[in-house]
Amino acid sequence: MRREIILVCLGALFSASGCKDFLNLQPIDSPTEGNFYVNENALQGAVVSCYDAIQSDYLYGYNMCILAENRGDNVADANISGGSGVTYQIDAFSEQADNLAVTNAYLQMYCAIFRCNMALDKAPLIKMDAAARNRLVGQALFIRALCYFNIVRMWGKAPLILKVQTNEEARANTRSETKDIYAQIAADLNQAKDYLPTTWPESQRGRATSHAARGLLAKVYLYLKNYDMVISVLKPLVNEIYEKKEKKAVGLVPQTSTFPNSIKTSIDVIFAVQYLLGGVGESAHQNNRYRNQDGSILIKLPQSLFESGDNRKALMQQPPVLSRPGKFNSTQKNNETSGDMPLIRCAEILLIYAEALNEARRYPDTEAFKAINAVRTNAGISALDITDNRTQADLRNAIWKERRLELALECDRWFDIVRTEQFSKVFPLVPVFKLLYPVPQLEINNINDPTGWQNFGYY
Numbered sequence: 001m002r003r004e005i006i007l008v009c010l011g012a013l014f015s016a017s018g019c020k021d022f023l024n025l026q027p028i029d030s031p032t033e034g035n036f037y038v039n040e041n042a043l044q045g046a047v048v049s050c051y052d053a054i055q056s057d058y059l060y061g062y063n064m065c066i067l068a069e070n071r072g073d074n075v076a077d078a079n080i081s082g083g084s085g086v087t088y089q090i091d092a093f094s095e096q097a098d099n100l101a102v103t104n105a106y107l108q109m110y111c112a113i114f115r116c117n118m119a120l121d122k123a124p125l126i127k128m129d130a131a132a133r134n135r136l137v138g139q140a141l142f143i144r145a146l147c148y149f150n151i152v153r154m155w156g157k158a159p160l161i162l163k164v165q166t167n168e169e170a171r172a173n174t175r176s177e178t179k180d181i182y183a184q185i186a187a188d189l190n191q192a193k194d195y196l197p198t199t200w201p202e203s204q205r206g207r208a209t210s211h212a213a214r215g216l217l218a219k220v221y222l223y224l225k226n227y228d229m230v231i232s233v234l235k236p237l238v239n240e241i242y243e244k245k246e247k248k249a250v251g252l253v254p255q256t257s258t259f260p261n262s263i264k265t266s267i268d269v270i271f272a273v274q275y276l277l278g279g280v281g282e283s284a285h286q287n288n289r290y291r292n293q294d295g296s297i298l299i300k301l302p303q304s305l306f307e308s309g310d311n312r313k314a315l316m317q318q319p320p321v322l323s324r325p326g327k328f329n330s331t332q333k334n335n336e337t338s339g340d341m342p343l344i345r346c347a348e349i350l351l352i353y354a355e356a357l358n359e360a361r362r363y364p365d366t367e368a369f370k371a372i373n374a375v376r377t378n379a380g381i382s383a384l385d386i387t388d389n390r391t392q393a394d395l396r397n398a399i400w401k402e403r404r405l406e407l408a409l410e411c412d413r414w415f416d417i418v419r420t421e422q423f424s425k426v427f428p429l430v431p432v433f434k435l436l437y438p439v440p441q442l443e444i445n446n447i448n449d450p451t452g453w454q455n456f457g458y459y
Contacts, residue, residue, distance in 0.1 A: 037122040040132060046119040047136050050143045051207075051273075053112035055282070058104040060273040060341040062288035064411045066090050066101050067154065067437070069290075072413035073426050074404070079296035093427070093434045097458055103440035106155070109147040116144035117164050138195030142208040142216070145188035146343070149220060152181045153415050154437045156455060160184060171448045182224060189217035199249045205264070211237055211250060212271035215344040215352075222352050223419055227360035234353045238371070241346045250346050252378040255406075256311050260330040263340040268347060272340040283336035289328040290409060292319045299325055301408050305401065311380040316408050327409050347375050347406050355399045363392035372399055375406060433457030 036042050054060055069075050070091050077091045089095040095102055119140040123133055151158045160176035162184070193213035200207050214237050221229040241250050251267045258266035264274065276282035287293055299318045306313035315327040323329065330339035350371040357368035364386050372395075373383035384390070384398060400420055404413060417426050418435055427434075438458035444450045 037126060039126060040128040043119060043123055043126055043128070043133070043136050046115065046122070047139050050112060050115045050119060050140055053108065053115050054143060054146065055273055055275065056108050057285070057288065058108035059112070060343075060411070061275075061284050063101050063105040063108075064150075064341070065288065065290065065409075067105055068150075068411040068414045069409055072417055074299070074301045074408050074413045075290060076298040076300050077296060078298060079294060082294075082296065093430045095438065097438040097441040097444070097454065099438070102437050103442055106151070106437075106440050106443065109151055110159075110161070112147045113144055113161060114164065116140040116147075117162065120144075121164050134195040135197065138192040138210075138213070139208050141188040141192040142196070142213050145185045145192065145213075145220075146216060148181055148185050148188075149216070152178050152185070153223070153418070155439055156436050157181075158439075171446060173447065174449075175453060182220065185220050186217060189213050189220065193217060206272070206274045208271055211240075212344050215270055215349050218349070218352055218356075219344075222356060225359070227356040230352060230356035231360060234349060234356070237349060238353050241349060242374070252346050252350075252374060254311050254378055254380065255315060255327075255347075258345075259315055259327045260339060263330070263342060264338075268345050269340075269342045270344040270346060270349070272342040272344075274340045275338050277331065277333050277336050277338045279336070284339055284341075286324065286332050286335050286337045289324050289330075289337055289339050290319075291324045292321055295321050301404070305405060307381045309380045310405070312405055312408075316405075325409065342410055345407075345410075347378065348403070348412075350375050351399055351403050351406065355396070358392060358395050358399065363395070364390065368395065372402060375402055379406070431457060 037046070057063065066077075066087050067090060070077055070087065077087045080088050082088070084100075086100050089099055090101055120137060123137050123140075126133070148158075148160070156178055157175035158181065159173040160181055161170075161173065165173075192208070193210045196208060196210040196213055198210050200209065214233055218230045218233045221227075221233065237250070240248070241252065243251070248267060250270060253266055253268050255268075258268050263269055263272055275284045290297055290299075292298075297319075299316060301316050303313060303317065306316075316325060319325050319329070324337075328337075328339045330337050354368045354371035357365045357371070361368070366386060369384060369386045376383055384395075390398075400416070400422075403416055407413070407416075417423055423430075423435055424432065433456050436455045439454050444453045447453060
């Protein structure tokens with residue numbers, strides 16, 4: 001998001017347990033939980049801090065690329081000793097509960113959730129326009145839902161924290177069942193899509209929209225195999241993507257028009273974690289976008305999977321040493337890159353829609369073919385023929401393949417391998433408990449009763 005307000009790390013300043021027994025006086029010249037949340041500007045700043053939390057290197061600045069992409073079969077990190085082996089352990093399925101990438105991602109997601117909860121707790125207390133408040137609340141709900149969606153996919157059962165906690169309350173946390181976490185994610189996103197606008201003014205481009213909330217909600221329902229809800233939620237957005245008009249907020253454009261330098265403005269990108277150049281701490285390090293720094297970052301997505309004329313193929317070629325793949329080879333200055341990480345794109349919306357239609361309706365479904373063929377045509381390849389005697393399984397596999405090609409390097413491939421139950425096929429020698437990451441030992445050490453906290457297979 002374009003930072004018209006530079007206000008970060010609020011969560012660390014506003015700990016609910018900070019110094020209450022030491023001093024009763026509050027400083028009058030610096031922000032505290034007690035004196036900061038007094039007006040709309042303060043709540044705006046709090047919401048900006050929520051975006052800042054997911055922008056961190058511990059999440060979409062770097063670690064999510066390791067945990068959600070390198071873990072899969074599109075990328076490999078062959079540097080065994082680099083970074084004390086932290087990244088290689090993820091790639092080799094040898095990580096344990098002390099792995100720093102796992103630990104930092106887990107803690108940072110809960111840092112983001114803390115900031116969202118702080119904003120949500122304080123929002124009703126601030127006198128301001130109700131619609132403006134709802135727009136801020138909607139953004140906090142969206143980011144909280146995104147974090148819990150990642151948490152439940154990576155660790156399964158986890159603490160479901162919906163308010164700011166004291167230290168004592170936090171130490172008493174237990175791991176909630178995944179069904180309860182998914183129910184809360186859906187509730188947050190349903191509220192967010194009603195509160196958020198479909199577009200923002202140009203100066204606020206990058207904030208979550210109702211389209212983003214709708215898209216993420218449909219993806220959540222896809223994971224739950226609630227295909228009828230996927231179709232219902234996505235239908236209005238799909239219709240808007242299909243609209244043929246000169247100026248529109250969402251729509252398909254070739255990847256070569258979006259990547260690498262137009263992610264911020266492309267109508268294909270519904271929501272992305274944004275970065276800026278300029279030495280203000282808002283950039284991503286160029287190494288953190290799959291840079292082949294020493295010859296050890298390998299793009300394993302076979303070029304043979306791309307059909308003749310596919311405009312996505314060149315973006316996924318193996319980069320030379322000291323270079324990045326074309327998809328993320330955006331403008332770079334010194335070691336900074338402004339390359340955003342797209343999380344929801346129109347192309348994926350259509351693929352989610354096609355998959356839900358194929359699973360929910362009697363095969364063949366013309367709308368399912370229309371959706372996948374829109375993505376294929378956008379990629380410059382021929383449409384699938386509905387009269388080609390394809391089975392439901394054939395179309396399912398075609399959609400899954402299209403997702404792999406379309407969303408490569410966008411922090412989704414590992415989750416797709418797990419969701420579509422292809423893990424044992426893709427990684428036949430890896431034990432099944434590796435479907436989940438280990439709960440960080442640092443977290444377990446802070447819990448009063450650690451019984452049952454660690455995922456099976458880890459120690």
